[in-house]
Amino acid sequence: MPDLDWSSFFEKLFSDLDESYLLLSSDLVIEKVNPKICLFFDCTSEKLLNRRFSEVVDILSSPLFSSIDEAPLYKSLLQKEKWETPAIGIQISLNKSLPKWAKINIQPIDSKLLLSITSLEEIHEIMENNDALLGIASHELKTPLTAIKATSELIINYELPHTQQHELVEDIYTQAERLEILIKEILDAHQIDTGKLFLEIAPVNLPNVVYSVLKELKSSIKEDREITVSEPPNLPEVQVDEMKLSQILTNLITNALKYSPENSPIEIKMNPQGKYVKTSVIDHGFGIAQEDLPKLFGKFHRISTPLAKHIPGTGLGLYIAKGLVEIQGGQITVKSVFEKGSKFSFTLPSTFN
Numbered sequence: 001m002p003d004l005d006w007s008s009f010f011e012k013l014f015s016d017l018d019e020s021y022l023l024l025s026s027d028l029v030i031e032k033v034n035p036k037i038c039l040f041f042d043c044t045s046e047k048l049l050n051r052r053f054s055e056v057v058d059i060l061s062s063p064l065f066s067s068i069d070e071a072p073l074y075k076s077l078l079q080k081e082k083w084e085t086p087a088i089g090i091q092i093s094l095n096k097s098l099p100k101w102a103k104i105n106i107q108p109i110d111s112k113l114l115l116s117i118t119s120l121e122e123i124h125e126i127m128e129n130n131d132a133l134l135g136i137a138s139h140e141l142k143t144p145l146t147a148i149k150a151t152s153e154l155i156i157n158y159e160l161p162h163t164q165q166h167e168l169v170e171d172i173y174t175q176a177e178r179l180e181i182l183i184k185e186i187l188d189a190h191q192i193d194t195g196k197l198f199l200e201i202a203p204v205n206l207p208n209v210v211y212s213v214l215k216e217l218k219s220s221i222k223e224d225r226e227i228t229v230s231e232p233p234n235l236p237e238v239q240v241d242e243m244k245l246s247q248i249l250t251n252l253i254t255n256a257l258k259y260s261p262e263n264s265p266i267e268i269k270m271n272p273q274g275k276y277v278k279t280s281v282i283d284h285g286f287g288i289a290q291e292d293l294p295k296l297f298g299k300f301h302r303i304s305t306p307l308a309k310h311i312p313g314t315g316l317g318l319y320i321a322k323g324l325v326e327i328q329g330g331q332i333t334v335k336s337v338f339e340k341g342s343k344f345s346f347t348l349p350s351t352f353n
Contacts, residue, residue, distance in 0.1 A: 024113040028053045031112070040102075040119055041094040053115075057092055058099075092117075144175040144182075151175075185316040188247075189299060192323035197244075199328065203237040203351045204245060206270055206277060213249045220257060226265040235270055236350040238277050244324045245348070251317040252281040252344050260285020260341065276330065276347040288336040296334060297322040321346070 020040045023032035030048050038045055048056060092102055103118040151168050154160070160168070191197045210229055214221075221227065238245070256266045260283040267282040288296065299319045325332045325346045336342040 020117040020119070022048065022053075022115045022117070024053055024115065026111045028113070030056070037117060040100070040117060041097075043094055047094070056094060058094070144179040147175045148172050148179075185320060188320050189316050189323075192320065192327070197324075197327060199241040199244065201239055201241055201328070204240050204242045206235065206238050206245070206279065206348075207231050209242060209245050210249060210268055210270070210279075213246055213253060217250070217253060217257070220254075222262050225262065227268070228265065229268045229270075231270040232272070236272060236277060236352050238348045239351050240328050240348050244328065248321045248324050248346065249279070249281075251321040252346075255317060255344070256281050256283035256285070256342075259283065264341075272350065273347060275350060275352055277350045278345055278347045280343055280345040282341065282343045284341040287338040287340050288334070288342055289338050293334065293336065297332070 020037040021032075021034050022030050022037055025031050029050060029052055031050075033045050033048050037048070041048070092100060092104075100119065105116045105118075107114045107116070151172050155165060155168055207229070214227065214229075253266070253268070260266070264284045266284075267280075269280045269282070271278050297318050299316065322332050325348065328348055330346055330348040332344065332346040334342060334344050
């Protein structure tokens with residue numbers, strides 16, 4: 001019986017595989033890679049081939065071991081043993097680049113080692129989001145519930161004057177509204193994630209919706225606060241879901257109110273832009289640090305500046321606004337100068353589109 005041609009065997013094996021694979025020689029030099037591993041590391045095969053595995057792939061510290069020398073992965077490689085990471089995976093990176101979560105399987109074949117690498121990035125993102133959601137549930141949802149319970153106990157246990165009872169009931173109603181908003185934001189984010197949003201697209205008068213939102217927010221706006229709305233004559237209608245448009249504007253205007261001083265002006269500008277209509281909400285408030293901008297529209301992201309630290313919120317408002325704009329064919333952007341103010345702009349298709 002002829003000896004197995006390992007070179008041809010591995011050539012065929014790598015051409016048929018859908019997973020990310022590398023083949024190591026007996027001295028742990030990377031001999032072969034398949035296209036999937038290059039996609040995983042976002043690199044060319046030349047950056048991997050003919051180099052020792054430990055020189056290019058970094059195994060980061062993890063709950064599984066306290067240092068790289070103790071990493072079970074390296075021990076298994078050196079001893080040519082079959083090994084697999086636990087379900088949670090480990091973090092690896094290429095030449096100190098951004099680390100990625102992955103599951104690694106080592107399979108000895110003759111004198112060589114076949115490594116399969118499966119990305120666990122999506123799973124860990126879900127786990128992080130779940131942790132953030134639990135944090136919100138334990139803090140943001142607990143705060144109004146505590147207030148409702150304490151106020152209710154006052155009404156039940158004490159004979160209070162009618163006017164005072166009325167004030168306490170109003171407090172309960174306000175906290176219940178806050179609770180309703182928090183729950184709605186969590187459900188809206190879930191609908192955006194799962195693509196289960198239902199849209200009723202129709203021609204909508206944008207300025208009418210802006211004025212309607214400002215009227216609804218009247219109770220949270222100081223009487224002497226300057227809010228200017230500007231629109232050109234003959235502004236085309238937008239082709240959108242009116243309720244979703246109202247939600248976008250509510251989120252952006254509420255943010256402008258929360259993250260700027262009570263005596264500072266807010267501007268809302270509307271202008272046609274080709275086949276779209278552009279709306280901008282401008283405040284002269286705390287502004288956003290440059291390091292916060294790339295993650296600003298991410299789920300559960302909160303601005304990290306001391307001025308914004310004590311402002312309540314879920315970190316879902318801008319994530320929802322972005323999702324609602326994009327699902328209706330528009331784009332949302334932000335320009336900001338720290339401690340000077342921010343300008344949030346979004347486009348939506350006009351009826352001329």
